Amino acid sequence: MTIYADLSTREAYGKVLVELGKEYKDIVVLDADLSRSTMTKYFAEKFPERFIQCGLQEQNMMSIAAGLAASGKIPFASTFAVFAACRCFDQVRVCIAQPKLNVKVVATHGGITVGEDGASHHAIEDLALYCSLPGFNVVVPADAIETVEVVKAAVTTEGPFYIRLGRPKFPAVYKDGYRFNLGKAVTLREGKDATVIACGIMVSKALEAANNLASQDIDCRVLNMPTLKPLDEGAIIEAAMQTGAIVVAEEHLIHGGLGSRVAQVVAREKPVPMSFIGINDVYAKSGKPDELLQRHGLTAEAIEQAAKVVVAEKTR
């Protein structure tokens, strides 16, 4: 029995794939010379006949995955998020998205917390790209336990998935027993003055910010929104109606990702003051993950300040 809670999201992915591989004989795993980083190596060791090492051929890998899916397999294709999104976008678009094939793209090393490898390896556009594809399910788990649940859901839900995981260990948000529902946000904390909507590594920071705000008499709701697509519009509208101010936090460009998608719903249904925590139209540089999060304002403090601003704007 694997204890997932203390693992990084990619480690949790690698371990749960092995468990799922025992039960689902149609799971096939593909990797592009990164199995020791994406952690598909565990599956490769256990089920070598169902592991396809594609070498440094990401485009080939995505089209092969499509061919496998068209033949009844459940392919998981893994590489770093920068390559999964940018290097083979056309293959994903034409071979997978347009025919709605049952391919699960699980990308690790999302965002800037890749750290020292620098801008070429920082995936900050991947969510915008995958969310732009009609019919794709796009999910960003908040921790290892949620990752396990998301991967299980991907196996049992027909259709293409993009699941974005991280390189470092994310602080635990959930305990064993958590059940993920595709397309549903999770209210982690109730509140009436403002709502922070977050995904991925920013969820734990949102909770920290809400705790700090509570001591300043700001009652802040926190929504974990792991599914960017299909979006839980109901939870967003409710947050706008009931709390009147929204902050969105994500480890991604502020355009094209969760923030943009939430804003579109808010603008259409119930305009309220909003603020966006994310990377502001720049590429990050090499540095330690925490240094980069600090440099680009992806912190609990930044969320806290943004929440205060939108709460103040409500009364103007």
Added chain:
Amino acid sequence: MADLRTGAKFDLSVPELEKMARQLRRHVITMTATAGSGHPGGSLSAADIVTALYFKVMRHDPKNPQWPDRDRFILSKGHAAPILYAALAECGYFPVEELSTLRKLGSRLQGHTDRTLTPGVEMSAGSLGQGLSFGIGVALAARLDKRDYHVYVLLGDGECEEGQIWEAAMSAPHFQMDNLTAIIDHNGLQLDGRCCDIMGLESLADKWRAFNWHVIEIDGHDMSQIVQALKEARKIKQKPTVIIAHTVKGKGVSFMENNVDFHGKAPTPQEAEIALKELA
């Protein structure tokens, strides 16, 4: 000739295949002329290859397009959709009358192939370079499922300028795929002109040989050679086969042959009339 729309076995003789290829060419002319757009040139050059596959070599059942043991034909050069649709219709996957809906709003026959709409179409294509990789995936699935179907992928020669083709060319022999055959419709022309002027491809045969494929070169309009090469490909073990089929773009219609203008342009009604006479 056997009635092909009653599920009869597709095993035509060479003269019957040649007759069928002419029939498919006529469909290509009529379809693209009716649509007012499309890619007749590369459909006509591939007509004999597609005919040999669907009416002689491949194991398939139009009554059961999803038959798990069917041989697969993957049209990587998706713009040649008209020749595939013509073959599928003549086999009985859908009514021949439906061919006239090509490219029209609401039609199952899209400008480039769409596997979600058209019975018998294996792959959604249209962005060049992806079909051989897709075919590898289908062939790997056969190996995992211990099925003995064969996968045929039709590539354009211009398409071989795409980098992904060479990713697939490198990986298929690495995976020792002997249930996969690539066929290159080597008509020497692409949209902007002659392949040799646009981006030098030669020697194609040496390149594929260097990538460890079994290479067969044929006249892609000689039905006996096509059938023989396809049979030979199935016998090669431990490595994939590529058939380089030397063809003529626009083959069968005098004013379309070797005419780059008909890569992506439909014949006018007057041109179509002349073409159909030549193909009678």
